[in-house]
Amino acid sequence: MSDSPARSQKAQKVLERFAKKLNRQMVGSLLACVHCGMCTDACHYVLANPGDPTFAPAYKADQVRRIFKRHFDWTGRVFPWWVKAKSVYSDDDLEQLKDIIFGKCTNCRRCSINCPMGVDFATFNRMARGLLVSVGVMPEGVAVASKDQWELGNQMGVLREDYLETLDWVSEELRQELGDPNAGIPIDVMNCDVVYAINPREIKYDPRTIADAAKIFHLAGENWTMPSEGWDMTNFGLFSGDDDLGGAVARRLYDKVEELRGKKLVISECGHGYRSTRCEGQNWGGVDVDFEMESSVITMLRYIKEGRIRIDPFKNNKSYTYHDSCNNARSCGLFEEPRELLQIVCNDFREMYPNRAENYCCTGGGGAMSMSEYSAQRLKSAKIKADQLKATGAKVVVTSCHNCVDGLTDLIRYYKLGMEVMQLVNLVANAAIVKEKVTAALP
């Protein structure tokens, strides 16, 4: 990076915003690293690139940390050479930083939970991404998805008419499949027990998951609806580090649930959507909501336990393993319920190792699937996940995240694993018994 004292407008704005983003948690992580290296082997980039120290979490963290030290820590202000403090000056410095914080980390937080000092690199890596985004320095795919979500209300640029038309034909097909004229997707119904929000990927590439969810709600006799707008539960702000986007997106969804006077918001299977909507959105948006929020994994499990739907696990007759989405498992603690559900709806479940909060990233996390300039690096790092999947011997990998579906599908193709990727909603809908009227719970 340049040592020139003249500073570009963008570099200056990055430093100004850096100061505003510092809080106790952030400063703790920026100061606490003792460079013990215990996080090093937690990172899939390191494991796939042995001998390249630039992939080590502590090295990547130091690229942000040295700016902090130069401007906000007295040691770096007084003895910059001693603590390796260094500022950013040029737009080129920012570009170099971009390639590290976007290109060499999926913000999976595996290093964070393996640090004995409590350093949460992923959290300040996200903050650093936000600093660059605020001055327009970001991978092209991040810009495209962010602009779509800001302006069209969803990160895949789905237009309102396409959304409604898709729900319409999904409803029509469901009526035909179930032979029931009352089946279908209710739109904007007031005072429902459940408002169901989805990932725009479901409209664009995977409407089967919407049909499966609608079938489950119908069979469970749920009083449910989907919103005509404010329906995207994903949030690119989590990936881009833009808290303003995070807050605006979360508030659109919350506002719509409140407008519909929904009692509970059910979030379809998506790790980052679940984390953003349920765990982070209220902070970003500066609002409190007074309705419940729940992952559809928990909803489906409850329907089975309450006897509202009955299951024939023999309908899912392959061998299945479960991949934990980082955002669900590591950041939100959602890892037992999906396993419990999967073991109800199939007979051949094979655990993956390591698992739960220690599972490896699908390598498409943190928005990596949208950053095509880093695809080669991403797929190389995916070797770790590929080996992990292969070792299970399962034919199908199940996950509760649309982003992971894409990440896993890509690496399975690249490493020629020949596995299929499914979500729990597919398996529950497939195993659900349609004809009988359900009156009792499973023993």
Next chain:
Amino acid sequence: MSTNNSKMRLMKGDITNTEIEAFVFYARPDLQLGSGFGGAITVRGGASIQEELKQYGEVKVGDAVITSAGKMKAKYIIHAVGPRFQEKDTESKLRTTTLNVLKLADQRGIRTLAMPAMGVGFYGVPLDISAQVTLSMVKEYLRSKTGLEEVVFCVLDNREYNSFYAQLAKLGQK
């Protein structure tokens, strides 16, 4: 709000899907439509709009150019290149951009025009600054001799609506 014979109005919605004579698209200097509203313009209006933009090449911050709206409900799109990503003199550049939009609309004899929350969101212009600058500029402009009969601020969500509403209320008291 009425100013002379012209009106200012606030609504929530998708500006690219509005029944209006012309709407403003907050554009990039290279005039590539890109994603977001740009994607909606391409899908709803057709590829001819990007073709039409070729005649202008690359334009400066502050400039505004006009195209047809293809197959959309509007007749025209004013592509306005405003300040982006905390660039220097954001506020004054936003004033210049807004003024150029209004002048261009007048030159083309446009009577009803929709404007978004200019620069808010992806391009990072603070919401309160956008509301304050554009609403006061438009109010001022509509006091002069103009053919514009109505300027509608078409914003995206409650967050934008509330901010514009508060600013509009302040202006109404002046």
